[in-house]
Amino acid sequence: MARLRSIVPGGMALAALAASEHTPMEPSYQAASDNAFHVFNAIHSAGRQWGSSVIHNGFSLYPAAVPRGTVLYHGGRQAEPPSEPEWLAFEIEHAENFGRSWRERPRPPPMHRPDGVDNAEGPQKPLMPPHEGHPEPGHPGPPRRQVGYLHTYVATRDLNMLYIDGMSAGKTDLGTLDSQDLLLRGKSTTDNGFMDERERANDLCDIVTAWGYDGLVRDEIGFEVIQCDFDNGLEQVSSLQTFYEEDRLSEHGLSTFQWARAAGQRYDGIGGNRLNIDFSSMVSGFFFPINISSTTDERPDLIRLAAASELDLKDIKDYLQDISTQPRRFTVHWQGVVDMIVARYADRFALMGSENTSVTQFISELESLTLAYVDASGIKNNDGGHDHEAQNETEAAMNRCSDHYLLPVLIDQEHWSIEDDLIYTSLQAVMDDICYILYTMRSTFYTYLREDERFQGQINLDGDKGALEDAFEVSRPLLQSLMQTLAWTTWIRPKVCAPDQTLFVAMWPIGAPRDHWHPGCRTVEELGRFNRSYWDDRP
Structure with a gap:
């Protein structure tokens, strides 16, 4: 079979000697070949919790759709739908952690902000400003009552989303925010701190809604949506006040386990046909001849978009904008x-x-x-x-x-x-x-x-x-x-069975009675003979 030849000009590096105008950088077949293993793994991990957590520095962006009828969840301090960009979760447990209610000052959370100030909302700061009775983190004030709500929404039409791969909802300095802050927003991640989700969400929505998207999909401990307009494409099914922590019989600490378990059930995909990724419209930094080396000597494995020049990242963003404004393809899965x-x-x-x-x-x-x-x-x-x-x-x-x-x-x-x-x-x-x-x-x-x-x-x-x-x-x-x-x-990823075993249940025409009643790991020796004793009385 003949190998494909490049039909796109090799990606042109920054023309430092150009007399007047910059020639936009384009995708390069050489870059796609040089970064082949990265591209392969990006595709394999897209929309999957396990791979997105392991390869947490994303390089690729994909037009995607949340299909009509998909149920999404929001946890917040108001019963009404948000009037500005806010987040939605694919899992109930994810949203519940942001809609908790309590009468007393909350107990110290397990996570802390990079500046050392306790983040009273847990791993992700909700995308909403503080209000009376809910002061800024770092200024706890007197004990107060906080009422939370769990919202349920259904998509009334297909929601057009820009999916940013890797753990792009992770507020870290490891490179998880590069594709959002450096590529899309064109500003340093540390301009206003990693946790500045309000400004980040507003900026991202200003950018992607102009391209025809309803929002963005990101990943942390569970996949989430930044929905730019709750009045467009969503119907609120319910808004239920959550129980005060003091009125619950169970220990609140169990919710962390339940949240992690819910996210872990999505290791192999979000499931339920809730996110359709248009791989045929994938735009990746791996397709361009840019520097993707680590920016930290201690972590040479952490390849970064931050290593590329600002002009290179702007060229990729411009290319992404062009792809985003074209009709969706979904040609090849x-x-x-x-x-x-x-x-x-x-x-x-x-x-x-x-x-x-x-x-x-x-x-x-x-x-x-x-x-x-x-x-x-x-x-x-x-x-x-x-x-x-x-x-x-x-x-x-x-x-x-x-x-x-x-x-x-x-x-x-x-x-x-x-x-x-x-x-x-x-x-x-x-x-x-x-x-x-x-x-x-x-x-x-x-x-x-x-x-x-x-x-x-x-x-x-x-x-x-x-x-x-x-x-x-x-x-x-x-x-x-x-x-x-x-x-x-x-x-x-830990395996149920050792490398020289396979998980086996009796499947006609082979299998012993124990393979039906007690399926388990079987070695090559155990499966090396044609055993159909479960299926009939013959040896």
Whole structure:
């Protein structure tokens, strides 16, 4: 399959020597290829709590839609709908924490502002000004009564949103706010402090509503919406006063656990078809030839939009504005493509890269991932393929491997946007690297066998054990290095089962009675025999 060639001029860096006008920087296929692994992970983590929390410095912005009929929640100090930009939560527990009621002065919260002043509202300062009986944080005043409300809203139409990836609702100096403060707002994050959500929300709404959006979607401990106008596209279903903390039987501290649990249920996605991301309109800093290095020596892993120049960020913003004002596309669901790739390779690579894996397990997984793309008739000598004909077949197999999970999207290639082309370039580069390493490891085993003087042309696992072990010692570090480069967030997520096990329930035609009544983790040995004893009385 022919590889795509660039149809967009390579992104032009700041023309410092330009005589008069600045030439706007454009997306670059070279940048999309150079940043391929970042693009892959950004797509995989978009709209998902786990990946957004791990890769918390976002670089990408996506037009998105909250579908008509979606239920959203707001916690605040007033029963009426807000008259200015305010936040909405996708989860009840998220909103409840901002609509608490109490009679006495609140107990000190677990979090503190960067300046050391207690933030009496918890992790996120509500997007509303202080009012009588609710003074500024840092000036607690006398004990006071505070009444809170939990609002429920339903979207009366599709709400047009700009989704900012990463943990973009995190008020930190780690880079979580770069895409909002530096790229969109064009001002330093620290101009008025990280917690200045009121000014941030007003600025962002002024920008995105002019582009046709109703608001923005961000992530902290749960996904949230900054809704710019509550009178447009929302209907208030209820506004219920919450119970005073002193009147509740339960300990308030449990609400933190409940909030975290609710957010954790969205590790793999917001769910319920509540946020549709237009991946075909993705605009990412990874598509542009900009500096994305860390700005902190202590954290070289924290790549930052802050490393790019102001002019480069303005060019990206201008490009985003152009994309935002065009019709939505939703041409290719690129996250589905990425999910298929991760599902195919993640668990297999985890086992192959484990320090506890055996040579037999490693070879079994390697052949499972490579032989599916090899035409055995093209390798007549069966020794690994180092004559001309066999080498050609190995290259063909490598190309089949690289292209396989991208085949479904090609049917609509004539309708692709430039952004689709850029994403394809990134994913193709990732697959090229994966498949190159796989077939390099496969060739390594045959090379070591052929160089072993005891090798007789036919593989003997017992007799060739030494050569296979030597090849294994060379191949596994290659796989481990690839895994470090891929940096898939799924590998740092605790697993139910060990790498050499799989979670199994009886599925016809296999499974013992215990697999039905007590499903659990099963090893390769336990599943290595065709056991259908649950399904009938035959052994």
